Amino acid sequence: MLFLSFGGPEGPEEVRPFLENVTRGRGVPPERLDEVAEHYLHFGGVSPINRLNEDIMAALRSELDAQGRDLPIYFGNRNWHPMVEDTVARMADDGVRRALVFATSAWGGYSGCKQYHEDIVRARESVGQRAPELVKLRQFFDHPLFVGANADAVRAAYAELGERAEQARLVLTAHSIPLRADERPGADGRPQWYSRQVAEAARLVAEQVGAESYDVVWQSRSGPPQVPWLEPDICDHLQDLHAKGVGSVVVSPIGFVSDHLEVVWDLDNEAEEAAAGLGMGFARAATAGTDPRFVEMIVELIAEHTDAAPVCKLSELRMAGSTVNGALCAPGCC
Ligand SMILES: CC1=C(CCC(=O)O)c2cc3nc(cc4[nH]c(cc5[nH]c(cc1n2)c(C)c5CCC(=O)O)c(CCC(=O)O)c4C)C(CCC(=O)O)=C3C
Numbered sequence: 475m476l477f478l479s480f481g482g483p484e485g486p487e488e489v490r491p492f493l494e495n496v497t498r499g500r501g502v503p504p505e506r507l508d509e510v511a512e513h514y515l516h517f518g519g520v521s522p523i524n525r526l527n528e529d530i531m532a533a534l535r536s537e538l539d540a541q542g543r544d545l546p547i548y549f550g551n552r553n554w555h556p557m558v559e560d561t562v563a564r565m566a567d568d569g570v571r572r573a574l575v576f577a578t579s580a581w582g583g584y585s586g587c588k589q590y591h592e593d594i595v596r597a598r599e600s601v602g603q604r605a606p607e608l609v610k611l612r613q614f615f616d617h618p619l620f621v622g623a624n625a626d627a628v629r630a631a632y633a634e635l636g637e638r639a640e641q642a643r644l645v646l647t648a649h650s651i652p653l654r655a656d657e658r659p660g661a662d663g664r665p666q667w668y669s670r671q672v673a674e675a676a677r678l679v680a681e682q683v684g685a686e687s688y689d690v691v692w693q694s695r696s697g698p699p700q701v702p703w704l705e706p707d708i709c710d711h712l713q714d715l716h717a718k719g720v721g722s723v724v725v726s727p728i729g730f731v732s733d734h735l736e737v738v739w740d741l742d743n744e745a746e747e748a749a750a751g752l753g754m755g756f757a758r759a760a761t762a763g764t765d766p767r768f769v770e771m772i773v774e775l776i777a778e779h780t781d782a783a784p785v786c787k788l789s790e791l792r793m794a795g796s797t798v799n800g801a802l803c804a805p806g807c808c
C-alpha cells in the first residue's frame with residue numbers, strides 16, 4: 475500500500491521551500507506565508523506530521539503482521555520528501571503492479587480528496603508505463619472507529635477539566651476552506667460536501683459522548699481577507715461563548731487525523747491562549763492518529779478491497795473518495 479500524506483519540513487531551511495510547494499498557484503498572500511513560517515519555526519522548523527505518520531505506519535505494520543497480511547507499506551507526500559513521485563518510482567522498481575492508497579484525510583472536497591487524486595495522477599505520469607495501478611481507499615469521516623476514537627478523546631478531555639467539566643461546552647473544529655470551494659453541489663444536488671461531512675462527524679461524536687449541544691467551528695484560514703471562508707473561526711467563537719457566560723470548553727480537532735501543526739500551534743497555542751485570556755477552562759481532545767482504533771480502521775478500509783469486508787459507516791452521507799488511478803470521485807465531491 476501507499477501511505478499518502480501532506481508532508482512537512484524537517485528543519486528551518488526547509489520551511490520556505492515547503493510552503494512554496496503547498497501554496498503554488500493557490501493565491502495565498504505573502505504575509506500569511508510569513509506567519510505560517512513563524513509557526514513552523516517555533517518547532518525548530520520541524521513539522522510534527524512526519525513522525526506522526528511514521529508512528530501510524532509502524533503501528534499499521536505490526537497490525538498487518540499480526541494478521542499475517544504480507545502487505546508492504548510505502549510512504550509518499552504531496553508537498554515534501556519523500557515525494558510521492560519518488561515513492562511511486564521506487565514501487566515500480568520493486569515490481570509493484572497494484573497498490574491501495576491510504577490518504578491521510580477523512581474528508582471529501584478539494585484539499586482532502588481531489589488533491590490526493592491529482593497527486594496519484596502526477597506520480598503515475600512521472601513514472602510512465604511502469605507505474606502501478608493505484609486504488610485510493612475511501613473517505614472515513616463517519617467510520618465507527620474514527621468516530622469512536624474521537625469520542626473517547628473528548629471524554630478524556632472532559633475528565634481533564636475536573637470540576638470545570640460540568641458546564642463545559644463541546645467545540646469541534648476543522649480546517650476552514652473558502653466558501654466557494656465548499657459550495658459545489660454534491661451528488662444529491664445539495665452543496666457543501668466538506669462542511670456537511672464535518673458537521674456529520676461532529677454530530678456523531680457529540681451523540682456518542684452524550685453532549686446535548688455543541689458547536690462546529692473552523693480554524694487556520696488563509697487566503698486574502700476579502701475572500702469569505704467557513705466561519706466562525708475558533709478564536710472568535712471562544713469570545714462569543716465567553717460573552718454568553720460559558721466558563722470552559724472541550725476542543726475536539728475532528729478535522730485533523732493527528733497532531734498536525736494546525737493542532738499544536740493554532741489550537742494548543744493560539745486558541746488555548748485566547749481561552750486563558752478570557753479566563754476560560756480549556757482542554758484539547760486528542761486526535762485519532764494516536765488511538766489503536768485508527769490503525770484498526772485503516773486495516774478495515776484495506777479489507778473492504780482485499781476481502782470484500784463490509785463497509786462500516788455511521789452516516790447516511792454517500793460514500794466517496796475511492797477511485798482508480800486518480801479518476802475523479804462522485805460528482806460534487808471534489
Ligand atoms: C481541508 C484542509 C485540510 C484537512 C484535510 C487534510 O488533512 O488533507 C488541510 C490539512 C493540512 N494543511 C496543512 C498545512 C498547510 N495548509 C495550507 C493551506 C491550506 N489548507 C487548506 C485546507 C486544508 N488543509 C486550504 C484551503 C489552504 C489554502 C491554500 C489552498 O487553497 O490550498 C498551508 C499554507 C499556508 C496557509 O495558508 O496556512 C499549509 C502549510 C497540513 C500539514 C500540517 C503540518 O505540517 O503538520 C495539513 C495536514
Ligand SMILES: [Fe+2]
Nearest residue numbers: 587803807808
Ligand atoms: Fe473526492
